Amino acid sequence: MATKSLKARQKDLAKTNKQLEILNGGIFAEGELPYFKDKLANIGNFPLRPKKMEILQINVGYMCNQVCEHCHVDAGPDRKEIMTRETMEQCLDVIRNTGAHTLDLTGGAPEMNPNFRWFVEEAAKAGIQDFIVRSNLTIIRANKKYYDLPKFFKKHNVHVVSSMPHYTRGKTDKQRGDGVFDKSIRALQELNAVGYGMPGQDLRLDLVYNPSGAYLPGDQAALEKDFKKALDEDFGIQFHNLFAITNLPISRFLDYLIASENYEDYMYALVEAYNSEAVENVMCTNTISVSWDGWLYDCDFNQMLGLKVASKIKHIKDYNEDILNDRNIIISQHCYGCTAGAGSSCQGTVI
Amino acid sequence: MANTYYDAADLRKFGKITEWSEELGNKFFEYYGKVFEEGALSAREKSLIALAVAHVVKCPYCIDAYTKDGLQRGITKEEMMEAVHAGAAIESGATLVHGVQMMNKYNKLSM
Ligand code: SF4
Ligand code: SF4
Numbered sequence: 032m033a034t035k036s037l038k039a040r041q042k043d044l045a046k047t048n049k050q051l052e053i054l055n056g057g058i059f060a061e062g063e064l065p066y067f068k069d070k071l072a073n074i075g076n077f078p079l080r081p082k083k084m085e086i087l088q089i090n091v092g093y094m095c096n097q098v099c100e101h102c103h104v105d106a107g108p109d110r111k112e113i114m115t116r117e118t119m120e121q122c123l124d125v126i127r128n129t130g131a132h133t134l135d136l137t138g139g140a141p142e143m144n145p146n147f148r149w150f151v152e153e154a155a156k157a158g159i160q161d162f163i164v165r166s167n168l169t170i171i172r173a174n175k176k177y178y179d180l181p182k183f184f185k186k187h188n189v190h191v192v193s194s195m196p197h198y199t200r201g202k203t204d205k206q207r208g209d210g211v212f213d214k215s216i217r218a219l220q221e222l223n224a225v226g227y228g229m230p231g232q233d234l235r236l237d238l239v240y241n242p243s244g245a246y247l248p249g250d251q252a253a254l255e256k257d258f259k260k261a262l263d264e265d266f267g268i269q270f271h272n273l274f275a276i277t278n279l280p281i282s283r284f285l286d287y288l289i290a291s292e293n294y295e296d297y298m299y300a301l302v303e304a305y306n307s308e309a310v311e312n313v314m315c316t317n318t319i320s321v322s323w324d325g326w327l328y329d330c331d332f333n334q335m336l337g338l339k340v341a342s343k344i345k346h347i348k349d350y351n352e353d354i355l356n357d358r359n360i361i362i363s364q365h366c367y368g369c370t371a372g373a374g375s376s377c378q379g380t381v382i
Numbered sequence: 383m384a385n386t387y388y389d390a391a392d393l394r395k396f397g398k399i400t401e402w403s404e405e406l407g408n409k410f411f412e413y414y415g416k417v418f419e420e421g422a423l424s425a426r427e428k429s430l431i432a433l434a435v436a437h438v439v440k441c442p443y444c445i446d447a448y449t450k451d452g453l454q455r456g457i458t459k460e461e462m463m464e465a466v467h468a469g470a471a472i473e474s475g476a477t478l479v480h481g482v483q484m485m486n487k488y489n490k491l492s493m
Contacts, residue, residue, distance in 0.1 A: 199458060242453065249454035253426065257456055299394050 034098055036107040037283055044286045045105060047337035053285065054364040058295055064302050067366045074307045078359035084352055085317040088135040088331060088377070089122055090114075091147065092323045095139040096173045099207045101241065101284045103335055106139040113143075114323040119150045121325060121347045126157045130352060131319075133161040135377065137331065140170045142177060155187040163190045165239075165377075169211055171218040181218075181225045190235040191227060192274070192377075193219070196243050198261035206243035219268045228270040236269075239379075241276045245293035247300055247371055248275035251380045274379030277301075279332050279368035301367035309374030312381035315360045321347050329360045331377070336365070393443045426455050433462060434469030 037045040044050055058064050071077035092113035095106035114122075126134060134154060141147055141164060155162060164184065171180045184191055195215060196206045203212035219236075222228060228236030238258065242248050255273035262268040278284045280297060288294040315329040319340075325347040328334040342358040344351050374381035400407030418428050429451050436444030452462050 197456065202458070240456075244453060246450050246453045249456060250425075253424075254456055296394075303394075 033100070034107075035109050036093075036098065036105045037286055038105055039107065039109040042286065044282070044289075047335070050281055050285055050336060051363060053289070053294075054280065058298060059364055064298060064364075067362050067364050070305060070307070070370075071310065071362070074310065076310055079310075079313075079315070079362055081356050081358065081360065082316045084129070084319060084356055085131050086133040086135055086314075086319075086377075087126065087129055087131045087321070088137060088318055089321045090137050090323055090331060090334060091119075091139070091141045091144040091150070093139045094143045095167070096143065096170050097140070097167055097207055097211065099283075100287055101206060101243070101278050103279055103282045103284055103332060104139060105282045105335070110139065112323045113145070114325075116146045116149075118323070118325045118347065119146055119153075121350075122321060123150075123153050123157070125347060125350045126154050126159065129159075132159065133163065134159045135163040135165070137165040137377075140167055142166065142170050142180060148183065151183075151187055151189065155189070161190055162188065163192050165192050165194075168193045168195070168215040168218040169207075171221060172214040181222045181227065184222075185225050185227070185234060188234070190237070191222060192237045192239060193222075195219075195238045195240060195258070197240075198258050198265070202243050216266050216268070219262070219270070220266065223267075223269055228268075230269060235271055237272045237274060238270050239274045239276055241278050245288055245291065245297045247277055247304060248375070251275040251373065272379070274377070275375070276377070276379060277368045277371050277375035279365045281332055281365050282335050298364070298367070301371045304371035305367060306370055306372060306374060306382070308382050309370040309372075312374065312376070313366070313369045314376040314378075314381075315369075318377075319355060327355070332365055332368075333361055336363070338363075388442050390442075390446065393446060396443070426457065429455055430457065430461065430465040434465040437466050438469040438473050 033040065059066055068077050071079055090104075093104055093106045093110035094108065094113055095102075095104075095110070096108060098107040134157075136151070136154075138144070144150070151164070166180070166184075171177050193215075194207075196203050200212040203215065204210065219228075222236055225234075226232060227234045240248060240254055240258070248254065251273065254275055258273050259270070262270070280288055280294070280301070285294070288297050315333070318330055320328040320331045320334050322328065322334050326334075327340045327342075327345055327347065327350075328338065329340055338361045339345050340355065340358055341361055342355050344354050369375050369381075372380075397411070400411070418425060418432070423431075429448060432444065433448040433452060436448050449462065
């Protein structure tokens with residue numbers, strides 16, 4: 032497993048234009064598979080337009096304690112892109128006035144941003160209905176200074192969403208690195224200990240599952256059942272929901288698909304699993320994604336592909352929800368990842 | 383024309399068999415889909431049975447398909463290998479039980 036980001040390894044695919052070339056070329060340009068926009072046009076949904084803005088997703092930086100092989104952010108310890116306090120102030124202005132019911136902090140490992148705690152404290156005061164922090168779990172055990180995170184989350188009534196590739200050690204460590212499973216289990220137990228994830232309780236703890244390889248996630252409900260049973264029986268761990276998320280063919284996952292000669296099969300599988308019903312609720316129709324340097328995107332994936340919103344409002348400092356909502360969403364073939372099967376979003380399936 | 387009998391990319395074209403016999407093709411795929419739905423057996427159990435049978439009938443397409451299907455369902459490699467052994471045991475048992483026929487014939491022919 033690599034210990035550095037594609038960017039630090041100076042790989043070609045660290046460049047967004049290279050990724051887009053692949054996504055727009057090859058089997059799509061040759062007409063073997065249809066472009067995503069043609070699929071949308073067939074159901075009268077092109078250009079794709081936002082509905083009501085409900086989720087503000089803020090990426091506070093690409094630095095991470097892990098270097099997962101499938102990471103669509105190309106995150107890692109070597110990434111220096113970190114949101115400044117000044118940009119956070121601009122975000123707070125928006126958080127205090129937005130019509131969104133959900134605030135979703137992500138990264139990298141958001142906790143590694145030096146202003147993370149201050150930002151959470153301030154954002155929590157805005158009283159947004161659902162305040163999510165995406166935590167990779169191992170960060171809680173990475174260093175003493177993070178040990179109290181479960182209590183900190185609890186204090187601010189944060190909804191914790193954590194990634195857990197499998198309920199067995201082998202599969203987890205293969206995707207995310209040696210020792211990740213044991214640390215994640217310990218972190219989950221500590222979250223449980225302060226009251227997170229308990230049945231019928233308000234402190235929400237959800238898990239994110241995404242496949243460790245070139246295949247699509249199976250049925251979310253069946254996976255949730257298996258995870259609940261195994262984690263409870265083996266470790267006494269409780270959690271609320273499991274979100275099954277499809278890996279999108281960008282960044283490190285795209286690099287993996289190509290290196291393992293799975294790219295074409297994977298794209299075939301995504302296109303074959305295309306479900307027009309999922310289009311209605313793809314994430315970009317109710318989300319705005321903010322990057323560490325304050326630019327606005329239709330979603331976290333478009334952010335990683337460098338595709339800024341097609342609106343005259345492009346930066347958080349100029350934020351205006353009404354103008355932003357009147358835009359066309361930028362799409363490419365990676366979008367097939369959001370419409371496969373029961374669909375996929377940061378909240379799991381969409382139908 | 384590929385100069386091998388099996389081409390992994392042919393699996394994607396499986397659905398095309400309908401083109402040359404629409405009614406039978408559609409009926410087959412409808413039946414096939416129904417068989418693997420959740421029923422008295424879980425879809426997960428059926429996936430493992432399919433994987434075992436895929437090995438016994440030695441169909442490389444089915445092996446690819448049900449390995450992937452198992453991964454999607456979160457089935458572990460240990461479970462998959464045990465399923466293959468279950469298939470192999472039945473297959474070798476089926477060979478060996480014919481040993482009784484051989485013994486019968488031997489005894490019948492011998493003085
Ligand atoms: S997938 Fe998450 S935990 Fe893994 S490297 Fe990327 S940001 Fe970090
Ligand atoms: S990748 Fe982004 S833009 Fe494309 S469908 Fe998914 S959420 Fe929408």
